[in-house]
Amino acid sequence: MDILKDFQAPFFAMSRLPSFPWTFLGKDLESNKSSELISDILKQTCLHSLCRKFPPSVRYRKLFLCQLIKREAAGCDPLDELYDALAEVVGAEDTSECYKSYLLPGGDSVSLRENVAMISDGTTGLVTWEAALYLTEWALEHQQAFSGRTVLELGSGVGLTGITICRSCSPKRYVFSDCHPRVLQTLQDNVQLNSVTQRAPPHVTVQELDWSTATEEQIALIGADTVIAADVVYDPEVAESLVNLLKTILSSSNPDIYICSTVRNLETYSGFKTQLEEAGISHRVMTGAVSHVFPYSRGSAIEMIQLYR
Structure with missing residues (x-):
């Protein structure tokens, strides 16, 4: 077997x-x-x-x-x-499209429509990356971080992490978000494909969230208790918008924030951390051993951090 x-x-x-x-x-x-x-x-x-x-x-x-x-x-x-x-x-x-299915420990599975190309339509959001797989494994081992809570996911991509959390971690409400139109459509399709919206709880929504234009009112309306993101630190300009958004989120409330990254460019990732410090946001490294649920390369440099004021 x-x-x-x-x-x-x-x-x-x-x-x-x-x-x-x-x-x-x-x-x-x-x-x-x-x-x-x-x-x-x-x-x-x-x-x-x-x-x-x-x-x-x-x-x-x-x-x-x-x-x-x-x-x-x-x-x-x-x-x-x-x-x-x-x-x-x-x-x-x-x-150009296919399905990837990820088998969960309880015998369930998450099936996602993805693009066969790593970069398509000018975005990397149409495939699942290593940091999302690690974050999902971490979530399965730390279900208390999501149970009964309102969760906001930034840069949800094709939806693996969020769909798994909705299936396994009993959040009260889950907000998937992204800003690229093609990604949002694929994300919406995958959420429906996995029947996540038919389960209650959680109450599930897919929202457009542009990090550079998101307002305090928009963030406050979501009212997140937990905020997560995976593989969103890949470009200095994007990182700047992300830090400004995180600052807005922390000023609106005081949620638990977890950012998981595959460190491909050390200069870009270090620059992101420097911008966090300059914005008055502290962090602690949370990366540790997790149960191997999904097959992917364990050789990649993955770091998960928790942010706080």
Whole structure:
């Protein structure tokens, strides 16, 4: 069962294919001379009902099946259902959008419509980044930070963190926010796709929130008890607008604020912290070990901070 999970979770999250446990599969084929394990893997991936409903990209499924065929050809008799699955994918039309599904500890899953390109329509908000995955894992371990609270998420992107919190952490109200029109539409679609708005509580809204023009009245109306954001510190100009917004939020009330970042450019990230200090905002580093729920690269430099006055 563990090896099946080790194939299933990264398949639905469209993880890099070299990260799969191919070596284990090869050794199993060598010792057993049976395609049973490949058949089981196929049933938990390309033939799974989740794949039928929310399929990863055509190209990704094609490459995955080719890897399975490559291993099978070296170790056992051909498996008809494997070639049938490949034929079905070869005949499918590829698009710029796909679905990624993230499996939750309780057996539930979050499925998101994402763009296959990291940058599309001039925004990075149409894919899920590492810091959002870490923040989501942290939220699952610290549900008390959200339970019974009004939560505002800044730069919600495609919605993984917020949808998971709504599903697992029992907030009273959850406000997804972003400012890019295409991101907002995808975000709204993903919230509806996962039936988050049909659950009560929480009361869920998706709002346009431009950091450079947000007013004190707008922030006060939300009345957030907890504010979160992931991978929003990537550009000095954007960071300046974010700091001004955070200052407004802290002057409006005194919520718990958590910012999680993948530190790709140390100069940009250090500049963000300097701007926080100049705005009278202190921070403490919260990064620590979390349970590995999602498959993603753990080698990235991720830092999570809590802000306070």
